[in-house]
Amino acid sequence: MDLQLKKYKRNEIIYHMEDIPQAIGIVKEGSVVIETVDFLGNVSLLSHIGPNQMFAESYALTKTPMYVYVRAIEDCTIQFLDVQALEKSPEQDVVTTHIPYFQQNHSQ
Numbered sequence: 542m543d544l545q546l547k548k549y550k551r552n553e554i555i556y557h558m559e560d561i562p563q564a565i566g567i568v569k570e571g572s573v574v575i576e577t578v579d580f581l582g583n584v585s586l587l588s589h590i591g592p593n594q595m596f597a598e599s600y601a602l603t604k605t606p607m608y609v610y611v612r613a614i615e616d617c618t619i620q621f622l623d624v625q626a627l628e629k630s631p632e633q634d635v636v637t638t639h640i641p642y643f644q645q646n647h648s649q
Contacts, residue, residue, distance in 0.1 A: 545621045549573075549613040556611040562601040564621035568592050571617025577609045589614075 575588040601624045
C-alpha cells in the first residue's frame with residue numbers, strides 16, 4: 542500500500558478548490574480545516590479535522606474536483622493514502638468493491 546508522510550506549515554493549503562485529489566489525507570499531528578469561499582470572498586468553515594481523522598476521501602474515491610479548500614491551521618503532519626494503490630491492492634476487497642458505488646452515487 543502506498544503511504545506518503547508530508548509536513549505542512551500553519552496556513553499552508555493542502556488541497557485547493559478544483560484539485561482532484563489522488564490520495565486520502567489522514568491527520569497524524571496538528572489539525573486542518575475544510576473551508577469554502579463564495580463569489581464575494583467570504584470564507585465559511587465547514588469542518589475541523591484533528592489527529593487520526595481523514596479528509597478528501599469522497600473526492601479521491603470518486604475522482605471529482607474539490608469545491609472546498611483544505612488548509613493547515615497549525616503545523617501538521619499528514620499521511621496520504623494513494624487511492625490508485627488501494628484500488629489495485631487485493632487485500633482491500635471491501636474498499637475496492639465500494640468504489641464503483643461511490644463513483645456512481647456521489648459524482649456531480
